[in-house]
Amino acid sequence: MYMLHKSCGGFCHILGLPKAGVRGIMGEKGGKPCRIFHFFTTEYGVASVILREVPYRGEAYIHIQEAAPEHLQEHIRQCRDFCRAVGAEHIYIKEYPGLPQLPLHTQMVQMTGTAWVDREKLCALFPVTQATAGRWRAYHNQRMAGVDNAATLEAREEAKIADSGGAYFVHRDGQLLGIGWMEDTKLLTVAAEPGQGERVMHSLMSLVEGAQMTMEVASTNGRAVTLYQRLGFVATRPLDSWYCLD
Numbered sequence: 001m002y003m004l005h006k007s008c009g010g011f012c013h014i015l016g017l018p019k020a021g022v023r024g025i026m027g028e029k030g031g032k033p034c035r036i037f038h039f040f041t042t043e044y045g046v047a048s049v050i051l052r053e054v055p056y057r058g059e060a061y062i063h064i065q066e067a068a069p070e071h072l073q074e075h076i077r078q079c080r081d082f083c084r085a086v087g088a089e090h091i092y093i094k095e096y097p098g099l100p101q102l103p104l105h106t107q108m109v110q111m112t113g114t115a116w117v118d119r120e121k122l123c124a125l126f127p128v129t130q131a132t133a134g135r136w137r138a139y140h141n142q143r144m145a146g147v148d149n150a151a152t153l154e155a156r157e158e159a160k161i162a163d164s165g166g167a168y169f170v171h172r173d174g175q176l177l178g179i180g181w182m183e184d185t186k187l188l189t190v191a192a193e194p195g196q197g198e199r200v201m202h203s204l205m206s207l208v209e210g211a212q213m214t215m216e217v218a219s220t221n222g223r224a225v226t227l228y229q230r231l232g233f234v235a236t237r238p239l240d241s242w243y244c245l246d
């Protein structure tokens with residue numbers, strides 16, 4: 001899935017950290033500022049503060065970069081106050097040594113498996129173009145709205161989606177069954193109509209048949225984990241854990 005933390009710097013799909021050098025971005029809703037602060041500094045430490053989902057999901061994400069253990073609580077409090085001040089209703093924080101006990105929001109997990117194709121389930125793949133990127137993005141955002149740590153794709157990202165050459169609509173008999181986005185052998189995004197996940201996945205896997213394919217999934221996304229496991233993918237690497245701060 002398209003993670004928020006990486007989405008400003010590359011074609012990644014789940015919440016994580018943006019690449020260094022990107023100073024911040026504007027959201028598309030009414031020009032409301034919606035930024036990623038790579039180096040948010042308090043007098044107690046440094047954090048990355050990701051606010052880009054505030055206008056869409058009311059969510060903000062904090063990744064502590066540096067804080068002296070004795071000042072960690074105060075650093076977190078100031079980061080949280082900042083997130084609240086810009087309108088975040090839910091605030092999540094990435095695992096960090098010394099973090100107080102907090103409820104788990106979700107853990108990101110890398111899954112890996114060999115791409116294989118059930119020919120019965122193979123459907124037509126239509127590459128996304130500049131003309132269709134808006135429709136693809138709308139479908140993505142609608143299906144991802146309830147998925148933990150998934151990024152909302154913004155209009156300014158449509159060119160990147162189309163230019164990547166890896167984003168597709170999946171059709172059968174003139175019906176849209178879902179969408180997908182591949183970067184080489186990495187599945188960046190998949191979404192499907194109810195019950196169509198396998199068809200969509202086999203169609204996407206046909207692009208890299210026989211190769212080791214990977215994806216990153218939120219542990220709380222039971223439907224996606226179930227689908228990937230059914231296709232033979234296994235969890236190969238725990239990634240970031242995110243906790244509920246507010």
Ligand SMILES: CC(C)(COP(=O)(O)OP(=O)(O)OC[C@H]1O[C@@H](n2cnc3c(N)ncnc32)[C@H](O)[C@@H]1OP(=O)(O)O)[C@@H](O)C(=O)NCCC(=O)NCCS
Pocket residue numbers: 001143144147189190191192193194195196197198216217218221222223224226227
């Ligand atoms: C992930 C997705 C592609 C799976 O499609 P699918 O395999 O056709 O799955 P469905 O959503 O129709 O649900 C399939 C099964 O999961 C089961 N399921 C539902 N909730 C579940 C949960 N929390 N945990 C485990 N299984 C669950 C359903 O009961 C169903 O099983 P059944 O077919 O035996 O009744 C689809 O759910 C989707 O588009 N989700 C939103 C986008 C998304 O999460 N993408 C993945 C990002 S990594």
